[in-house]
Amino acid sequence: MADVTFTLDGSTVTGRRGQTILQVMQAHQRNVPNLCNDPRLDPYGGCRTCVVEVEGSPRPVPACATPIAEGMVVRSESGPVEDYRKTLVELLMMEHLGGEGDGVGHDDLALLARDYDVEPLFELPSHRRPYKDRNEFIGLDADNCILCNRCVRYCEEVMLCSALTLTGKGPGGHIQPTRGESFLDTDCELCGGCVSTCPTGALYDKRALGTQDTQVAKTTTTCTYCGVGCQLDLHVEDNKIVKVGTRIGAPVSEGNLCVKGRFAFDFVDHPDRLKMPLVRNDAGELVEASWDDALDRVAEGLNGVRERHGSQKLAFLTSSRCTNEENYLLQKLARGVMGTNSVHSCAAT
Numbered sequence: 001m002a003d004v005t006f007t008l009d010g011s012t013v014t015g016r017r018g019q020t021i022l023q024v025m026q027a028h029q030r031n032v033p034n035l036c037n038d039p040r041l042d043p044y045g046g047c048r049t050c051v052v053e054v055e056g057s058p059r060p061v062p063a064c065a066t067p068i069a070e071g072m073v074v075r076s077e078s079g080p081v082e083d084y085r086k087t088l089v090e091l092l093m094m095e096h097l098g099g100e101g102d103g104v105g106h107d108d109l110a111l112l113a114r115d116y117d118v119e120p121l122f123e124l125p126s127h128r129r130p131y132k133d134r135n136e137f138i139g140l141d142a143d144n145c146i147l148c149n150r151c152v153r154y155c156e157e158v159m160l161c162s163a164l165t166l167t168g169k170g171p172g173g174h175i176q177p178t179r180g181e182s183f184l185d186t187d188c189e190l191c192g193g194c195v196s197t198c199p200t201g202a203l204y205d206k207r208a209l210g211t212q213d214t215q216v217a218k219t220t221t222t223c224t225y226c227g228v229g230c231q232l233d234l235h236v237e238d239n240k241i242v243k244v245g246t247r248i249g250a251p252v253s254e255g256n257l258c259v260k261g262r263f264a265f266d267f268v269d270h271p272d273r274l275k276m277p278l279v280r281n282d283a284g285e286l287v288e289a290s291w292d293d294a295l296d297r298v299a300e301g302l303n304g305v306r307e308r309h310g311s312q313k314l315a316f317l318t319s320s321r322c323t324n325e326e327n328y329l330l331q332k333l334a335r336g337v338m339g340t341n342s343v344h345s346c347a348a349t
């Protein structure tokens, strides 16, 4: 794509045709607030916190929804746009009343209010709605919602679901699971992406209530459930996983997860989890064994079949939880050592 050259805060910068001003700014480590923006979603231009001045334009424009143009002159740090943003943050803070999910998610609005040193001019009355949801994972507290619509757009654009709706008008406008009171009554896949995109903690992970995102230890790792290998941030408190987060733009998954990666981490501490290999004793009971003993038993069994019936009676099946490298090694064992081409991965769906 052709390059576009323009002026940003007095410097000459270059972007690709079709990029927005915000995308080029971020590529040059020049940031502005961008509350309703999520790089996983189409430009929206709803909150106006990202406004910049463009020479020749009669009013500030949203950087997240304005494409760059050759020769344009952009100012992102002028007094008027900073004042404009500060006022917007003050207004948004009036709707941000604090609620159940405080601290559980990332609260970009609260951070902005701290950076701009603003308090809400006054607080609007609570718009919390009676909300009883039998789902175990996702909480929604309208008192923290600023109606940025990121959750609804995520659900539609990334998940191709219509499980969330922005409904009502004016002060009655609110987010709700479509048609009913529970996410479980919609086509929600419980991917948790709406929680991950919410910039205020209005949507939050129910099981992480009582923990603070900013205070837990975080370990970046790879989901073990399937071969896609999405990247996860495990939030750990007192040596227990309390929540799975992820970073927008993370390798492979770009910050998106499915329900298993997002919410199915109970197995880690489950008392039934196998932590040692089990082999059958002479009475046919499963008993714990060392890895060396268990692998010896496997080798003995495989060699026994090959000797009695030939290599073509052997087949190897790998788990969808195996990595590419593990799959490679297993097919090497099957073909190179055991002499059979009957090897398959159950991830080949």
Ligand code: SF4
Pocket: 138, 151, 154, 155, 159, 161, 163, 164, 183, 187, 188, 189, 190, 191, 192, 193, 194, 195
């Ligand atoms: S969890 Fe996923 S599918 Fe369900 S409402 Fe949120 S984004 Fe949509």
Ligand code: SF4
Pocket: 144, 145, 146, 147, 148, 149, 150, 151, 152, 175, 197, 198, 199, 200, 201, 202, 203
């Ligand atoms: S719940 Fe969060 S993401 Fe959805 S509209 Fe409200 S603030 Fe935005």
Ligand code: SF4
Pocket: 223, 224, 225, 226, 227, 228, 229, 230, 253, 256, 257, 258, 259, 260, 261, 262
């Ligand atoms: S199970 Fe889901 S989150 Fe985990 S790697 Fe596969 S697609 Fe990603």
Ligand code: FES
Pocket: 033, 034, 035, 036, 037, 044, 045, 046, 047, 048, 049, 050, 051, 062, 063, 064, 065
């Ligand atoms: S981030 Fe640009 S208008 Fe909201």
